[in-house]
Amino acid sequence: MGTDLTDIQHRDAPVTTSKDSDRAAAAAEEIRAPKGDSLVGKTVTINRPRQELYDYWRALAQLPEFMENVERVEPMGGNRYRWTVKAPAGRTVEWVAAVTEDRPGAVIAWTSEEDADVANSGRVEFRDAPGGRGTWVTATLLYDPPAGIVGKVIAKLFQREPAIQVRRDLRRFKQLMETGEVATGAWTQAQRAEEMN
């Protein structure tokens, strides 16, 4: 008798899709200096070349174009950036995050600094999609689940459910890259401005 076939692990699916939360958490190992305990991972296919997508994302200051809850991302020199994020009642919350991994055309990862109110870290990976269909963009996000005032901020930041927020941000990124604009049902500029608040 050879190998028992039942012992072979069939694990080609991404760990973020695992039913076992411990195994899913292994995705965090991909992020250098991870911050936070809750994990979200999502992939979208974008019909554009990998380098072009990486370049847009790497400019970081452009992220608010498709991340509707991010107001500004400002370079502070080196690989540090100040994030300003919309909070309830017209307030904003800020933190500084450092780029911890940067491979042109392939990967960008970031982690918030020690004293940040909102501990979070993430990684976005760009891979050639099979069959010449453009690029697979995978975003993985780690964050601390909401509590207290910070919880409110997080709830707004991630529209209560980080998985939903990441999914929607990736869709908007896809729209912007494939069509040059972000789709909206608003039919006046005032309605559009209201949607963005």
Next chain:
Amino acid sequence: MRALTWHGKHDVRVDSVPDPEIVNPRDAIIRITSTAICGSDLHLYDGYIPSMKAGDILGHEFMGEVVETGSGSTLRKGQRVVVPFTISCGSCFHCSKHQYSACDNGLPADNQDIAQAAYGQPMAGLFGYSHMTGGYAGGQAEYVRVPFSDVGPIVIPDGVEDDKVLFLSDILPTGWQAAEYAQIEPGDTVAVWGCGPVGLFAVQSAFLMGAERVIAIDHFPHRLELAKRFGAETINFEETKTYEALLEMTGGIGPDACIDAVGLEAHGFFADNVWDQIKVSTFTGTDRTHSIRQAILACRKGGRVSMPAVYGGFVDKFPLGAFMEKGLTLKTGQTHVQHYLPGLLNAIMEGKIDTTFLISHRMPLEQAAEGYRMFHDKQNEVTKVVLKPGMDLSQAA
């Protein structure tokens, strides 16, 4: 501007609302010259479609004149255009394969969640058809904002009147796609369930694609009469056993291709309707849910079933066994309108396709609420209502 707005079940009104503006670079603003009420609009009117909000502007079959363009639009002011009911980007994987109604980018990101939950993947956006399909304002209005105006609208040559081309927006390409999906071969007999606009255009298209015979099924005498004018044989299902008649009329073989242009009474595209249908079990007993079952049973062995009719969720008692044993092919889907526009416009210009026969009523936009009432209450005589903003009452016919 003035626009037909939805306020609840059987409550639509012409209201004053803000004028549309250019919001995104590829937008254009169209001044509407003709806009039709569709059978699908009656499902909004009857309150079957969830995620409607009071004040929503209806209408997805419309045409008009370009009055404003964004920096990314390829249209020019003054051009006359017909606008597809599907909102598609033209540049995603699906659009590049001409599967426009499956566009990845037509729906705003937030609105994609419900469609994804219901169907596994989000579909294209639609004009004037609830917030699940994007919350886009519709064209039963004086003006409308048209996104992706560089890929959707088709420019109409001067001198071709509105009534001849308006139905390029939805029902003509839908009937055409239905016939194309039936993969008609020379000598074929094609059966069409439903002689509404979609079924009637499918009858016309099937003949153009080489069908030897078309058998049209409905119960409204006036609609059957219209099918007959195109050369179809007819079955009135109220007086006739449809399956038995179809077999007798085809020497016991069954039609080579069957087109279901009926759909569910409470149809719509959404998960909520599934639960409605389960709860309101009366629907499973109506004739309407029968059409697809009947089509599968009557269809000849190895034949084709084409289903333009809209279904929302799960259908009870689907004859999967007959479908498998007979080796049938089923093709269905929302229409890839943009794909068919150039060819169909040509066919109209060459006089191969006439669409004007369908219009039973023309009225000013101001009377739109009355148009809905008539269309809802008198399906036999009222085959299509076309609203014309600014039309003089004395011209109404």
